[in-house]
Amino acid sequence: MRIKQSKKLRSKHFYNGKSKVETSITRVVLQDDLSNNPHCIHGPCILWKTSSMSSPFYGCSSYRSRKECPFFEKFAPNKQIHLVEHETHPHLPFVLERQSRLKALETRGEISYCSTCHLCWQNQGELKTSHQHHHVHKGLSLSQMKHPLSILEPLSANKGEAQFHFTKLTMNVIMSWFKKNKWKNVLCLGAPSVFEALKHENLGARALLLDIDDRLASFYDMNEEWLWFNMFNNHFFLGNESERTFQEFLRSASSDLVIVTDPPFGGKCELIARTLNAITQYWRLYHGILRVPQIFWIFPYFMEHQIISCMDNLYMADFQVDYTNHKTFQNGTGGRKSGSPVRVFTNVDGICLPFPENLGYQFCAPCEKWVSPNNRHCDICGSCTAKNGETYKHCRKCKRCVKKKFSHCKLCNRCALPDHPCNLFRDKSIADPKRQ
Ligand SMILES: C[S@@+](CC[C@H](N)C(=O)[O-])C[C@H]1O[C@@H](n2cnc3c(N)ncnc32)[C@H](O)[C@@H]1O
Ligand SMILES: [Zn+2]
Ligand SMILES: [Zn+2]
Ligand SMILES: [Zn+2]
Ligand SMILES: [Zn+2]
Ligand SMILES: [Zn+2]
Ligand SMILES: [Zn+2]
Structure with a gap:
């Protein structure tokens, strides 16, 4: 079941092009150091291996559709590494132009922003000459420019960026955790709503946004607020600066460090975990090797096994994260009956992260954490066992809790849906308990 869902997700958000690679399972070949790998415009490439190709290849870390990034190079084990000047991103001149226009804005005077060219200006003449048939937001104030998410269209779900923004309710819950715990230093890794909220709510927290969306150069200072960054290979597009x-x-984050990340759901856990670990290591160099940052990694519940196998200090907090612009990942009309499948993976004690009681969330005393409305504590397992927003039931033969719709199949000796392909499980011996 889990595999089926995750494949579906990948095909929707990540493996969206037409190349052969996308129909087979692609795995990361983990390397300690990426700096000697070939580079595409998105920074060092990843060594990938697919089930359909015999030898590994270097490909883009972030965009897996060849339309978005065509880089492809076969791995040759004995090939000499030549240090070459890496190609810069073709958007670089536009990013610099956006930034210099932002800095030139004056407090008085209406601002226009063209969402076709991603440029802002105050000079009335510019509209007539350069943006006649473009989509232009007119009459913006400087303070409106500090809320880019209300101006920018989310980038398409089919592109690598897969931008989905949190609902107000989800944001309120996340902000309530910041208020309660009084955290002071927050890195928002692909979480622009959290960054925007922290900038405007007076919580006394400093925040820095790391994101690949280069349109942000029209809104945020690139020396203080936003860094153009690729979270899949830890690459800063503007280098040393x-x-x-x-x-x-x-x-300067001596008291604490909180990292909030909401990566595109097709993103490989190994690569995200590697970046989180690298940030942790840098921070420890300044503040001591035993320090542990607070991590919030927002991802679907069925990726639990992959996440925990990369970062075993995280656990899945049973809060359902909702998005304004995602049909499946939201509550209510059009969403799943049992609510959004997206959760928060964290290392913060459950007791520090309350969920809204008025929505039916409950505190489980034995587990010392908040759980979703339909979750029940199983005395045999010793925990609240539901993962997907429904109530699970205990199977004595499997010795664990399983989904409500499952029943125990004597032939497979496992719990499965009543119409499961029974012979398939028996013949191929793939009755893997983790799959439930
Ligand atoms: C699923 S959205 C998360 C947005 C979040 N829900 C919010 O409301 O702030 C993914 C975010 O990660 C960013 N992103 C996508 N690919 C990235 C990459 N390779 N490196 C850094 N950021 C990336 C997108 O631009 C987007 O802001
Ligand atoms: Zn690339
Ligand atoms: Zn324009
Ligand atoms: Zn419990
Ligand atoms: Zn149980
Ligand atoms: Zn069973
Ligand atoms: Zn069976």
């Missing part, structure tokens, strides 16, 4: 800002943020 951004790295200095980033290191300075970590150096």
Whole structure:
């Protein structure tokens, strides 16, 4: 069941092009150091292996559709590594132009923003000459420019960025955790709503946004607020300049460090975990090797096994994260009956993360954490066992809790849906308990 869902997700959000690679399972070949790998415009490439190709290949870390990033190079084990000048991202001149226009904005005077060219200006003449048939937001104030998410269209779900924004309710819950715990230093890794809210709510927290969306150059200062960053290979598009800002943020984060990340759901856990670990290591260099940052990694519940196998200090908090612009990942009309499948993976004690009681969330005393309305504590398992928003039931033969719709099949000796392909499980011996 889990495999089926995760494949479906991948095909929707990540493996969206037409190349052969996308129909087979693609795995990361983990390497300690990526710097000697070939680079595409998105930074160092990843060594990938697919079930349909015999030898590994280097490909883009972030965009897996060849339409988005065509880079492909077969792995040749004995090939000499030549240090070459890496190609810069073709958007670089536009990013610099956006940033200089932002800095030139004056407090008085209406601002226009063209969401076709991603440029802002105050000079009335510019509209007539350059943006006649474009989609232009007119009459913006400087303070409106500080809320880019209300101006920017979310980038398409089919592209690598897969931008889905949290609902107000989800944001309120996340903000309530910040208020309660009084955290002071927050890195938002692909979480622009959290960054925007932290900037405007007076919580006394400093925040830095790391995101690949280069349209943000029209709204945020690139020396203080936003760094153009690829979270799948830990790459800063503007090199040393951004790295200095980033290191300075970590150096002055002596009291704590919170990392909130909401990556595109097709993103490989190994790569996200590697970036989270790298950030942790940099921070420890300044503040001691035993320090542990607070991590919030927002991802679907059925990725639990993959996440925990990359970062075993995280657990799945049973809060359902909702998005404004995602049909499946929201509550109510059009969403799943049992609510959004997206959860928060964290290392913060459950007792520090209350969920809204008025929505039916309950505190489980033996587990010392909040759980979703339909979750029940199983005395045999010793925990609240439901994962998907429904109530699970205990199977004595399997010795664990399983989904409500499952029943125990004597032939397979496992719990499965009543119409499961029984012979398939028996013949191929793939009755893997983790799959439930
Ligand atoms: C699923 S959205 C999360 C947005 C979040 N729900 C919010 O409301 O703030 C994914 C975010 O990650 C960013 N992103 C996508 N690919 C990225 C990459 N390779 N590196 C860094 N950021 C990336 C997108 O631009 C987007 O802001
Ligand atoms: Zn690329
Ligand atoms: Zn324009
Ligand atoms: Zn419990
Ligand atoms: Zn149980
Ligand atoms: Zn069973
Ligand atoms: Zn069976």
